[in-house]
Amino acid sequence: MWRVAAIGRVGGMTDGMPRIRPLGAYEPERPQKNTSWTVHRSRTAYDGSPWLRVDMVDVTAPNSDRFEHAAIWVPDAAVALIVDEQRQAVLMLRRERWVIGQDGYELLGGLVDDGEDPVDTARRELLEESGYVPHGPSEHLLTVHPMPGLIDSAMHVFLWRQGAEQVCEPSDPYEAGTVSWIPLERVDELADGGQLLGATTAVALYRYRALP
Incomplete structure (x- = not known):
């Protein structure tokens, strides 16, 4: 591996004066110690x-x-990030998480069934938890492992940009909460207040905001 040397880094002496490596000069990285388990x-x-x-x-x-x-x-999970880009709002579920003794906002999603395509999981969980069906095509936003040092479970996030419509009432009795459209401008406020539950919700929202 190679890296760009810093501008102004002293690299020795020339005629009694420090020699400055120019921008664009390269040097090899030092060999790393063993990092394998x-x-x-x-x-x-x-x-x-x-x-x-x-x-x-x-x-x-x-x-x-x-x-x-x-x-x-833990089985992989799939999450639906439903954004209405015209209204600049995201569909979220406000709910209680008794394990951590806190309530807050989450994106909608759940565990991937054996043999199920994660994008189908995201659609299914969205319908079961909110009664909403997304408009337009989906995009794979990212896949993350929230706690890779301890837990083997991937979280697949799929993005829909054209909003969604409610076609029925939620059918999952264990995912009770309030479904609502939250203005994207409130994301920082919710994060600062500890109201974004789960690493995947926070990472997905900030990843979306960073898109060009």
């Missing part, structure tokens, strides 16, 4: 399939220490 074997400590599995994994860390480390498996 070795996985030896694993055992299942708890099997709550299909929703959750906890494994204890025998690993060797980069510094050669060997120990057991917990690894949690």
